[in-house]
Amino acid sequence: MNKPILAAATALATLPFSVSADINFSGFATIAGGMATDSDVVIRNYEDNFDFKEGSFFALQAYSDLTEGLSATVQIRARGRDDWEPEFTWAYLAYEVKPGWRVQMGRQRIPMYLYSDYLDVSYAYHWIAPPTEVYRAPFDSIDGISTIHDFSLGNADVNLRLYYGKEDFESGGFAFELDDIVSAVASVNYGWWTFRTSYLYFNFSGTLGLEPLVEAWYQTPFPFVGDDLNIEDDAHHGFEVGIRYDDQDWLFIAEYIPSKIDHTIIGDYGSWMVSAGKRFADGKYMVHATVGEETNQPYSSLDQVPYGLDPGLDALIDATQGALDGRDYDIPFYSVGLRYDFHPSAAFKAEYTHSEDPSGQKGGVFQLAVVTVF
């Protein structure tokens, strides 16, 4: 730090903040390294040379209580895989209408999954990161509004949330637009148990790099095949049900997340996982194991097109079948891991995952991480 900045900082620190509210900073980070065990099977984006970037990130959160129920929260995350380019994952104003009812406006996490809310806060869970085979949505925040209700029902704590918003994102070099996102989430806490279910709807538009095929089909008497490949204003319906038991000794989780984008090549997903963990030495160590599966079944009306009539049409059918086959998969996976709380604010984690790439080749990835909250 150079001297003028230091002087300014000292001056600021000694000034009484009479106008502005206190800003509370906190943050969290995961520094992870990993390596695939097989030279030609890429698992969770890891190849067979040790990589520190893929799973590492830092996040910083600023929170300010503006009093009388209003607060502002901004969270910035920089990921190694994005070349450490920071992005806003949260940026919202929250207003507590009355105790137990909060409205949030702005950029916020959309809680599709049991662990969505604190997806990046690895310190708060056992894995290095939730299994990407199951938590595979390429976006996790939306711009919009939410209403959040908390109340008690006997000895159970109930949390109900409703979201409406919009999000644009890029994935694999392609741009996507989600409009009219509507999500409802209900979760119930009872003792050490959590029961959760959510529903997610949005209108999906984007390019998958299939435009030449789409155009070609539009020139045939079978344009409806082109429609299946063309992702424009297609309705997504996602459902989730999850259960967690954590008595601070044993941990058990099960989650099922089916979703579909109607009548498109993106198709029907049906992912699930089950995870269990046991803590030792007063919670200092934890061993855990997870099994699950990612399944996808693309939709196509290709079977309504006669084969063998015309060589040009046959070539088009073959090319389309190739694109469909690439999206037709069942990927079972399992992982075993260890968490060691070596420091009051940090934990060391090690994990081995065995999975498959979309072509069905089996392989493993070994990951190590230090995770922290500050």
Added chain:
Amino acid sequence: MKFNVKTWSILVCILSVFAFSSQAEVAVVVNSGFSGSLDKDAVAQIYLGKNKSLTPYMQKGSAAGEFVDKVLSRNASQYKAYWAKLAFTGGGRPPKELGNDAEVISTVSGSADAIGFVDAAAVNDSVKVLFTL
């Protein structure tokens, strides 16, 4: 090392000293003007942000481990993970952490809606003890 009676009695002595030293009583305290009563479960609800009727204060002193273990049924890092989960999702702020017993006593005695915990030996007339652990 041969385990004769003498060795055993020395071991038992050492262990009981340890056992005794970790048994220092912890008192959960509120402002002297507080008229209600709260049991262990209610205090846990307050420290986990589920009940906002009082403002809870953590502390860095030796009483913290026992309080978090016995009242919140967690260890220090599980307590930290619990609050990390809430704090980074807009679900609330963790209890403010004070330095030691003396700071807790002065904060609780000076604020009508404060609740804290201290080593039972540090309690004085300026605060009211809800219960001891």
